[in-house]
Amino acid sequence: MNVIEVKDLRKRLGGREILRGVSFNVGREEIYGFLGPNGAGKTTTIRTTLGLLRKDGGSVRIFGEEPGRGIFKRLGVVFEYEVLNPDWTVLENLRFVAYVRDRDMDEVEAALDTVEFSKEHWGKRFKELSKGMKRKVSLASAILHDPELLILDEPMSGLDPTAQVEVRRLLLKLRDEGKTIFFSSHNLPEVQKIADRAAIIVNGTTRAQFSLEDVEDLEKTYLTMVGGSP
Template sequence: MTQGTDGPVIETSGLTKRFGGKSAVDDVTLDVRRGEVYGFVGLNGAGKTTFMRMLVGLARPTAGSLKVLGHSRLTNPVLRRVGTTIERPAFYPGMTGRQNLSLLARYSGMGDADIDAALKTVDLADRAGDRFRTYSLGMKQRLALASALMGEPELLILDEPANGLDPSGMAAMRELIREQAARGCTVMLSSHLLGEIAQVCDRVGVLHHGRLIAVGTTAEIEAQYGARPALLVTCDDTGKAASVARDLDGVQDVSEQDGGILVYAPEDAAGALNSALVAAGITVRGIRPNERSLEDVFLEMTSDTANEGRA
């Protein structure tokens, strides 16, 4: 594997892509370090694919700059060091898996050994002689990944690589990504599933409406956005309980849940909250600190209300 510079493998500054009057990617500045697995996460339509298309020359930025493997000009010698799967796999349906890879290898100066190694890595060697149109969605995803892995690239850019995979396939994909990182490959992958991406990534960048709203380890992001304490109250009259809770000191917000309310207040407010609810004639079945999942944090981060005014 050819080594590049010691700087970031991917580096963007103010990268922007507009379609008409709409910004699909809006002033994104980030870096991906050599040897790390960087997760690019956001809801569908957040701009992840457009960003990745610019990284490999499939879309031209409207503004800003980018460097890939230390180069701002995405020439063929640079791109041959990059393996990509962007958008849905596109292969000739009447050709076999191996024939499709052979066609790609011919244009990239690679041979049969590279094809064999890639097919083995994605566990498709025994189906390489089958026509692409007979492949399941998961097999098509694996063939796309095989095409990206040919020649052991320095950088992998994977757009929703787990799409269409069953749980065992997703586990295998995580293992494969870890193996690529272990050999020194830098990996950038996108997903709309924060919980899935958190299991394999060193750092995560969260994209929302084209803007990068958070970067860090999943623990750092969870700590930053999960710091808002809340109490989950189960009771018999959620509407009345919500009204009572909103009038208490120290309560920042209240939202109704199935069979209860979520009160954004510190844990030590539980006693006063319980007393007020009981005094109002509400039957309280339980009050406990709300334990939020990583997906809950992600949904709060990407809510338009939470991001009003965020740079």
């Protein structure tokens, strides 16, 4: 069974059709890249898939079910822009997440250890952290309840090269531990480095879905689909 199945997803916002027919499926224990240029509809797809926006057409199944509150017990989400409280410390933020999710407080430390977040920074306020450190804490908050599925919106956005390597290594580690990871990106090399399979979305439409092993020249394929020069 696929973890995520999206078929012909459609969504209008502000009188404009943002999603015109998005389809893809994500298998268990794989890293799936959702690739497209800025403005292609990636974030809208994620929000509609999660049920945060009401779809105007098509179908969505996560773990074989329509999106609802219950699925959030089985998945973790990190959006492009950090949502943790900037004035709370790292520990205060994650202890709050643990409380909301009815998890043990010792799982906070386990999550921070998993993302390799140095203990010397646990007492810092979130707004004092670097972009890469913030992303690690956000990932820790997403995995604290040991979800089966992670959905990440542009997880590498704004990170320096060192932080990108660290996050990339973490995602591969989580995949190898049995988690399924779906992430959006406008960065072709990042998708090439870690994805098992991927889809290309252009102007709110899925243009292709494929295994990375089966594509000889992904750069040429991608540029051709988005209207660039191969």
